[in-house]
Each structure stands twice: as structure tokens, then as C-alpha cells.
Amino acid sequence: MLARYTEASDGLFTIVGGGIDNVAVSEVPAIAQCFIGVQLRYGQEEVGSEPVIEFVVRDDHTEPVGEPAPLQLPRLGLNPNHPPGWEASVQIAGPFQVMVPTEGSYSVNIVVDGAMKGDIPFRVSLPG
Secondary structure (H helix, E strand, O other): OEEOEEEEEOOEEEEEOOOOOEEEOOOOOEEEEEEEEEEEEEOHHHOOOOOEEEEEEEEOOOOEOOOOEEEEOOOOOOOOOOOOOOOEEEEEEEEEEEEEOOOEEEEEEEEEOOEEEEEEEEEEEOOO
């Protein structure tokens, strides 16, 4: 989710202005800026792994825009009160920015260990 502000702490999110799908810029090219929040869910068989998550921005022709932003996650674990058989999760939150060459439609692909797990569409627009 794109938002005005995101924070992750103690397994919970703080999200302000969540659901942004349009980022306004005064001119292009420009740096489109906002915050991102992602909840990565995993099974108990993945506990102990250290996945790499990448945010890959693509334009409306599915061409990459800028460089992927890899993030090495710490070793996945379980909360002591985790019910057996339930999925676990880790929250990822923080500032997000990308240099966009033109106004138009874009998407943030969420890639975990080389496999696409989701995407967040958004639009970049000029005033008026």
C-alpha cells in the first residue's frame, strides 16, 4: 500500500493516508515520493529463512523504471503466542521514491526471492 506515512513496529502498522494511487509532481522527470507498507505472510516452514524483497517499479509498458531496491529481511521467526498452523507475517514500512520520466501509469512489483508476490499500481500526474 502506498500512503502519506507508514511505520512498522512490534508486528503492527501505523498507516496515515493509506491507499494513495496518484502521486502529483510539478514537472517531469521528477522524483515521485510517498511511503510504502507491505505485509509479507509466510508459512511455518519458512521460519529461519532470510528472504530478499525487491521493489521493482515498472511503467505502463512493463519496462523497469530505475533500479530495483533490494531489502534483506532479518531471519523470519514466530511470535511466542503464534497459533500452530497459522501463517506468520512481517511488516515492512518506510519512505518510497522513484525517478519517473513521464506522467502516466506505473506499478510497484513486490518480488520475494525472485518471485513476484504482488503489485501496487499508481499514477503520476502533473497539476491541472
